[in-house]
Amino acid sequence: MSEQTPLTPLDLPEGDPFGPHNLPYGVFSLPGEAVELRRVGVRLGSYVLDAGAAAAALGSPYVSLLARPTLNPLLAAGRTAWSDVRRALTAWVTVPAHREAVLPLLHPLDDVTLHLPFEVADYVDFYASENHATNLGRMFRPDEEPLKPNWKHLPVGYHGRSGTVVVSGTDVVRPSGQRKSPADPAPVFGPSVRLDIETELGFVVGTPSERGTPVPLSAYRDHVFGLCLLNDWSARDIQSWETVPLGPHLGKSFATSVSAWITPLDALDAARVAPPERSVPLLPYLDDTAPPGDGMADEPGGYDLRITVTLNGHVIAETSSAALYWTAAQMLAHMTVGGASLRTGDLYGSGTISGASEHERGSLIEITWNGRDPIELPDGKRTFLEDGDVVTMTAWAPGPDNTRVGIGEVTGRIVAAG
Known part of the structure; x- marks a missing residue:
């Protein structure tokens, strides 16, 4: 019997979700390396390819984009460069002639440290799930229509704090602030006692735009490089007291966690889905119901990501982004229609993703119906997060x-307030 050639990191098992059809980007370092030695990596199976070193070894012109400590130079290079680099990477990990050069540049995931993959410019968070908005409306305004009159006319959102966007695995310190229940005569100050999660998608902007020039729906893929999972941690008690009349501030500003891997939009073509049927006519800059061929609706606007949320290892929700009422292109168009410019590294979130059923709710305030229906876990009941709790979101x-x-x-793991 002849000896079989041993498998290598390039020989992935069939069906590996991080195969050559995927190739998400991140930033990594090896143990003991200085901060300035961080560099762009591309995930392949359970390994990370040193993308800059591969480009150098293979004489690629993309060294200047990949041998960097952040994704920002690649993000700024634009859509043509994104496609060209992706084709090159695919060839490097699939063409047999490149194996000898590439294999030494693959590092096991368990041996590397992953960092925030891009320098975040501005951060905006939206409220794009009709199911989520309806649930909260029914919860807090039971005698009114659950959706506010503007909700189906525009993507509601707020400007968040980019400086507290952190990479997956970073501990989240329980925030402190003012809170006041309806029964309290005056507000008190202290750690939040109603700390929550928000299951979201984050969209990463690459190509900037000029101030005063709106970005139309048709230009979405010219500006957005890719997406990631996002958890916009929320202190509901702080939020509810401060939100009248201007909106979220301290209840949202303490931490927003993003994945260490940014999935390029080109890897998600098979996951595109048509947006939900529009029940209210949209103004022209948001109208994605026009027939194909006018440059506005040549491709579906949504993404079907199947997301699982666990709390201390136990599944508490399974949802999908396919039913988001507002698409990423509409959010981008609305964000810029007033003249705001895009910057490389801008991040915007979808808002909590919730489906129609109870098991598809993407926040604890919905899952427990504002604390009325606690979750039963092996280590006790939960309405909101306790110190030591670990929340993990995965998706495909x-x-x-x-x-x-x-x-x-x-x-992310919750640690006690300092």
Whole structure:
């Protein structure tokens, strides 16, 4: 019997969700390396390819984009460069002639440290799930229509704090602030006692735009590089007291966790889905119901990502982004229609993703119905998060030829207020 050639990191098992059809980008370092030695990596199975070193070894012109400590130069290079680099990377990990050069540049995931993959410019968070908005409306305004009159006319959102966007695995310190229940005569100050999660998608902007020039729906893919999972941690008690009349501030500003891996939009073509039927006519800059061929609706606007949320290892929700009422292109168009410019590294979130059933709710305030229906866990009941709790979100999307595209997880552990 002849000896079999041993498998290498390039020989992935069939169906691996992080195969050559995926190739998400991140930033990594090896143990003991200085901060300035961080560099761009591309995930392949359970390994990370040193993308800059591979470009150098293979004489690629993309060294200047990949041998960097952040994704920002690649993000700023634009859509043509994104496609060219992706084709090159695919060839490097699939063409047999490149194996000898590439294999030494693959590092086991367990041996590397993953960092925030891009320098975040501005951060905006939206409220794009009709199911989520309806649940909260029914919860807090039971005698009114659950959706506010503006909700189906525009993507509601707020400007968040980019400086507290952190990479998956970063501990989240329980925030302190003012809170006041209806029965309290005056507000008190202290750690939040109603700390929550928000299961979201984050969209990463690459190509900037000029101030005063709106970005139309048709230009979405010219500006957005990719997406990731996002958890916009929320202190509901602080939020509810401060939100009248201007909106979220301290209840949202303490931490927003993103995956260490950014999945390029080109890896998600098979996951595109048509947006929900529009029940209210949209103004022209948001109208994605026009027939194909006018440059506005040549492709579906949504993404079907199947997301699982666990609390201390126990599944508490399974939802999908396919039913989001507002698409990423509409959010981008609305964000810029007033003249705001895009910057490389801008991040915007979808808002909590919730489905129609109870098991598809993407926040604890919905899952427990504002604390009325606690979750039963092996280590006790939960209404909101306790110190030591670990929340992890994972996801996959349909890929080409019945494959799955793995989406990098986002996880965080709650630690006591300082």
